[in-house]
Amino acid sequence: MPEGHTVHRQAREHLARFGRAPVRLSSPQGRFAEGAALLDGRVLERTDAYGKHLFLGFEGRLWLHVHLGLYGVWTFGSAPAPPPRGALRVRLENESSYADLRGATACEVYTPADRKVVIARLGPDPLRRGADPAAAWSQVARSRSPVGLLLMDQAVAAGVGNVFRAEVLFRAGIDPHRPGLLVTREQWDALWADLVALMRAGLRAGRIVTTRPTDRDRRSGPARPEDAHYVYRRTGLPCRVCRTPVATEVLAARNLFWCPRCQAT
DNA sequence: GCTAAATGTTGAT
DNA sequence: TCAACCTTTAGCT
Structure with missing residues (x-):
């Protein structure tokens, strides 16, 4: 897993x-x-x-x-x-x-x-030194595919899976359905930097924690397992930021999770 | 105790 | 588009 x-x-x-x-x-x-x-x-x-x-x-x-x-x-x-x-x-x-x-x-x-x-046949791996986000960007920028799909494509970015896909798009405020070619360079650079930070933290800790303490339902300290994510596997639960129910759909045979309000663009 | 679903990819249809 | 891989866990009984 x-x-x-x-x-x-x-x-x-x-x-x-x-x-x-x-x-x-x-x-x-x-x-x-x-x-x-x-x-x-x-x-x-x-x-x-x-x-x-x-x-x-x-x-x-x-x-x-x-x-x-x-x-x-x-x-x-x-x-x-x-x-x-x-x-x-x-x-x-x-x-x-x-x-x-x-x-x-x-x-x-x-x-x-x-x-x-x-x-x-793999794209840049955010966990490898010298990984080039521009190589990923060149594919994203000319694709009509949803950015949520592109992020799961190992030829675009190697090592990203369903959890990082969902969480990094939430933190960037980007609608997973947004076509790659409508994602701005600034958005992509920020998203990539966040991927690097989250995946490095995951490597260090041995688990994926993407929530900021202030967004963890007014709790602080180390995230309990159920507090570790913003949207991944939180279908129907209130968004930790805006309380809108988290949405889900099956995209390319994988479950996609997002907040329709925080990720409206 | 049992069932269903899951952080993924390949190869057949 | 779907089965295969054949483990682990969550959620129910």
């Missing part, structure tokens, strides 16, 4: 637990048996996240590419690892740690060329 910040976090955790030493790989489920055998025993040299894609770089210029999709989950723990249960796609192990992967959309061995192909 990841957006980009989760995957970046997992890249760091893999490096911390397994980096610079040989790793044992296995695929108890069997679906990744060949790949696990190919990588088993190699040194994990580096880890990397690009948008929602995780890359583990092993010696011999081989990469493990993982995309969690909707259900995928990594479970990290201290050795000894428990006996494998159920559909355990891959397990990484060393003397001190284990990491179990289940339910991923993609889990495969990549060459450097394979990796390049995936990265080439």
Whole structure:
């Protein structure tokens, strides 16, 4: 259940637990048996996240590419690892740690060329240093698609998911239905800066909190889970700013949430 | 205890 | 446009 910040976090955790030493790989489920055998025993040299894609770089210029999709989950723990249960796609192990992967959309061995192909079709990732918002803007500015749709397009901005989409548009006061070409450069620059700030905070905290303390129903301090968002999954509840009921609709098979009053333009 | 829905993407129809 | 992936959680009983 990841957006980009989760995957970046997992890249760091893999490096911390397994980096610079040989790793044992296995695929108890069997679906990744060949790949696990190919990588088993190699040194994990580096880890990397690009948008929602995780890359583990092993010696011999081989990469493990993982995309969690909707259900995928990594479970990290201290050795000894428990006996494998159920559909355990891959397990990484060393003397001190284990990491179990289940339910991923993609889990495969990549060459450097394979990796390049995936990265080439992604837009800038707000969590990566040097990410260029102008590259995203050039696509937004010439598209008639709703900006709410463009933000979910990984070719426009890599790592943004449904929560960040909804929350960043609320904070910018932009109607998700507004065509990309009607979004101003100023609006986009502000939205991008906010994306960077929110996703960095999410990376640090390990969860997405977008509400400002003053807007949290007159409460202060750390956001309780139900106070962490302005509009995401708050259908019908009063907007935290103007009390208008939060609206929802299905757009491109994903739930979209927005405040019709705060996001009227 | 059970059911439905979910922070996503791919590939078939 | 839709099924698949096949886990986790929230909400109900």
